[in-house]
Amino acid sequence: RKILEKNEDLAKLNRETFKQKNIFVLDLLSSPGSGKTSILEKTLETISKQVGIAVIEGDVQTDNDAQRIAKHNVPVVQIITMGGCHLDAQLVRNAMDSLPLDEIQLLFIENVGNLVCPAEFDLGEHEKVVILSTTEGDDKPLKYPAAFRNARTCILNKTDLLPHVDFSVEDFKKNALKINPNLTLFEMSAKTGEGIEAWTDWLTQKIKNG
Amino acid sequence: RKILEKNEDLAKLNRETFKQKNIFVLDLLSSPGSGKTSILEKTLETISKQVGIAVIEGDVQTDNDAQRIAKHNVPVVQIITMGGCHLDAQLVRNAMDSLPLDEIQLLFIENVGNLVCPAEFDLGEHEKVVILSTTEGDDKPLKYPAAFRNARTCILNKTDLLPHVDFSVEDFKKNALKINPNLTLFEMSAKTGEGIEAWTDWLTQKIKNG
Ligand SMILES: Nc1nc2c(ncn2[C@@H]2O[C@H](COP(=O)(O)OP(=O)(O)OP(=O)(O)O)[C@@H](O)[C@H]2O)c(=O)[nH]1
Ligand SMILES: Nc1nc2c(ncn2[C@@H]2O[C@H](COP(=O)(O)OP(=O)(O)OP(=O)(O)O)[C@@H](O)[C@H]2O)c(=O)[nH]1
Ligand SMILES: [Mg+2]
Ligand SMILES: [Mg+2]
Ligand SMILES: [Zn+2]
Ligand SMILES: [Zn+2]
Secondary structure, three states: HHHHHHHHHHHHHHHHHHOOOOOOOEEEEOOOOOOOOHHHHHOOOOHHHOEEEEEEEEEEEHHHHHHHOOOOOEEEEEEEEOOOOOOOHHHHHHHHHHOOOHHHOOEEEEOOOOOHHHHOOOOOOOOOEEEEEEOOOOOOHHHHHHHHHHHOEEEEEEEEHHHHHOOOOOHHHHHHHHOOOOEEEEEEEEOOOOOOHHHHHHHHHHHHHH | OHHHHHHHHHHHHHHHHHHHHHEEEEEEEOOOOOOOHHHHHHHHHHHHHOOOEEEEEEEEOOOOOOOHHHOOOEEEEEEEEOOOOOOOOOHHHHOOOOHHHOOOOEEEEEOOOOOOHHHHHHOOOOEEEEEEOOOOOOEEEEHHHHHHHHEEEEEEEHHHHHHHOOHHHHHHHHHHHHHOOEEEEEEEOOOOOOHHHHHHHHHHHHHOOO
């Protein structure tokens, strides 16, 4: 429990910094390959001209994701955990040192692909966003509840694949809201762009409200 | 490190029991929703009449997967980790107590859906099998290397979705064999049954060789 307490203290520090600099911060959680980076790329294509955005990438190995983000000309830092299964507030605090915080209004933290441990670690974010893809099964909110319980927003991604998978959007919603009745739900396809606008509208609204 | 040492000792005990009872044991690893249970169901449909099979299921919450397996009339035990992100040798040893080990030739352990931590814990199995679905991306062996390095066999599942995703089977194979040149690779679709026969032939061969 000592680890979580120490993490809480650092998360508070991060949160104070974000508040002072007026930066809206989201921590993106999902299984490997649900589409975190693809959704970020689509988001940057849509609003990075109007909003100062930066990204902190977290991965076990490689800087593949940071390279994908860098192509969109926004500040990005890659954290490589060397086997660690989740980001923590210390790793994020270190990464913040390399970001031009005064120029940023929106910071995305893409966590390590893992639906279990990252849900337990506060990074100092405003909220966690859990992403599930239609190819993983509609039972996942019940089987991996912490990520859905500790998030405030949930994105169902890869809706373009619905015709080809046994996934019930209705059952998924029932299961997700059973675990966390306050979840804000978005449905989208990072591939076709469908549903991205509702998400980017929500983001710009959140930034405006501060 | 103490945790891994204690786990090693218990894994040895498990392995001795499996050797005495002449049971071939596989530990199935994957992200959430890659198709571990679906592949097991297809496998049971194909060979559970010729081979004595049992299943140990590992999940954070619910016994959904054990219920799916129980429909195929084979012995199954559900381990609920209550938030733990991986199975360990102790949990498996406890579960073994509820299985009719003398009637079993093949034991599957379906691990918690997580491509990071489960790769590090020896359960006493003969080998780990890592499952990746075509919907997760062909870069995953590089990004989550431990699961591919510590497995001997790798299944690419959901090949029926290949026409609808940006997944290169060639790049995937290159990436997987870069991390572990000794991997035995299978390609299949648990939905259509394509490729299942090569896998069940391999299983019956392994059981025969003891
Ligand atoms: N069909 C379809 N494929 C998608 C969609 N979004 C992402 N993908 C594909 O899904 C795979 C994984 O996408 P990524 O964006 O790398 O996923 P991620 O969550 O960032 O993965 P990690 O960071 O490695 O955990 C890639 O092959 C993408 O092309 C979508 O909306 N529809
Ligand atoms: N199209 C397609 N869907 C599949 C295939 N295999 C599994 N699925 C679907 O993928 C989803 C997840 O399958 P599961 O078998 O529950 O996956 P799992 O790895 O056991 O999931 P967890 O135990 O929860 O981590 C379900 O909706 C299945 O119907 C396949 O080969 N093709
Ligand atoms: Mg990514
Ligand atoms: Mg399963
Ligand atoms: Zn973890
Ligand atoms: Zn873990």
